[in-house]
Amino acid sequence: MPDKKAKTVKPASDAVEILHRRFFEGKPARLKNLEEARANEEIARKIHELRAAVALAQTQLAKLIGTTASVICRLEDADYEGHSLAMLRRIAGALNQRIEIRFIPIRRSA
Amino acid sequence: MPDKKAKTVKPASDAVEILHRRFFEGKPARLKNLEEARANEEIARKIHELRAAVALAQTQLAKLIGTTASVICRLEDADYEGHSLAMLRRIAGALNQRIEIRFIPIRRSA
DNA sequence: TTGAAATTTCGCAACATTGCGAATAAACTG
DNA sequence: CAGTTTATTCGCAATGTTGCGAAATTTCAA
Numbered sequence: 001m002p003d004k005k006a007k008t009v010k011p012a013s014d015a016v017e018i019l020h021r022r023f024f025e026g027k028p029a030r031l032k033n034l035e036e037a038r039a040n041e042e043i044a045r046k047i048h049e050l051r052a053a054v055a056l057a058q059t060q061l062a063k064l065i066g067t068t069a070s071v072i073c074r075l076e077d078a079d080y081e082g083h084s085l086a087m088l089r090r091i092a093g094a095l096n097q098r099i100e101i102r103f104i105p106i107r108r109s110a
Numbered sequence: 111m112p113d114k115k116a117k118t119v120k121p122a123s124d125a126v127e128i129l130h131r132r133f134f135e136g137k138p139a140r141l142k143n144l145e146e147a148r149a150n151e152e153i154a155r156k157i158h159e160l161r162a163a164v165a166l167a168q169t170q171l172a173k174l175i176g177t178t179a180s181v182i183c184r185l186e187d188a189d190y191e192g193h194s195l196a197m198l199r200r201i202a203g204a205l206n207q208r209i210e211i212r213f214i215p216i217r218r219s220a
Numbered sequence: 221t222t223g224a225a226a227t228t229t230c231g232c233a234a235c236a237t238t239g240c241g242a243a244t245a246a247a248c249t250g
Numbered sequence: 251c252a253g254t255t256t257a258t259t260c261g262c263a264a265t266g267t268t269g270c271g272a273a274a275t276t277t278c279a280a
Contacts, residue, residue: 032203035208036199039199039209043211046211046213050213057225057226058226059226059227066269067268068269068270068271069226069227069228070227070229070230070269070272071268071270073226073227073229074228076227077228077229082266082268083267084194084195084196084266085193085195085198086194086236086267086268087267088195089149092213095213096215096216097213097216098145098213098214098216099149099211099212099213099214100211100212101156101209101211102209102212103156103160103198103205103207103210104207104208105207106206106207106208167256168256168257168258169255169257176239177240178239178240178241179257179258180239180240180242180258180259180260181240182257183256183259184238184259186257187258187259192236192237193237194237194238194267196237196238196266
């Protein structure tokens with residue numbers, strides 16, 4: 001490894017380390033898990049609401065996307081952590097919707 | 111480097127769409143695949159743009175999310191069909207962003 | 221209360237995504 | 251040009267997600 005101590009220049013590696021530090025210091029494991037838990041819960045709720053909105057039973061929605069009720073039930077469980085893009089798309093497709101995915105900047109408040 | 115321009119894509123899009131529409135008219139299954147292909151392409155592009163925006167090499171982003179450059183490369187490949195929520199979240203998290211997922215009604219027919 | 225439909229939980233096989241190194245190609249620097 | 255960094259491709263093991271039946275629980279209407 002080349003040894004650089006440049007004060008004047010800012011190698012890309014520095015930026016990486018900074019980002020890395022922000023990632024792990026500014027976002028403790030607990031916070032991150034919390035956010036993930038919330039996200040999962042939100043997805044579960046959206047699926048449930050979507051299904052409820054069209055008044056389908058889990059069994060019916062299951063048939064629409066080619067699976068079983070127990071799978072739908074699992075998806076609507078707020079504690080389920082295995083949500084996938086593939087499944088969301090299948091549900092959206094069956095209900096004549098599409099999935100939109102956006103990256104949204106998080107403003108780190110103080 | 112294989113064709114990976116991510117600048118302007120407007121010009122040819124019209125003609126391409128017309129051709130595809132004629133070819134796939136009345137064939138939902140294929141249309142659906144087309145939509146999926148587009149969605150995948152869009153995700154790949156978004157990841158690439160996001161990484162480019164913060165001026166990170168694939169290797170650097172890879173380290174941020176705890177993986178290798180070949181994985182990032184795969185994600186940025188427009189033909190990759192294995193995009194997952196989990197990976198998108200990891201990338202978003204590393205870049206101080208969050209993933210927003212929406213179900214959006216499609217108005218069919220016309 | 222009773223029965224039927226709907227939902228929930230569990231376990232495991234099948235399938236899909238990720239990890240990761242190594243080799244190749246391309247882009248960049250001097 | 252050679253040397254360095256970056257990007258791409260491939261294969262396979264490891265991990266994660268889905269499929270699905272069966273049984274337990276809840277909901278609901280009669």
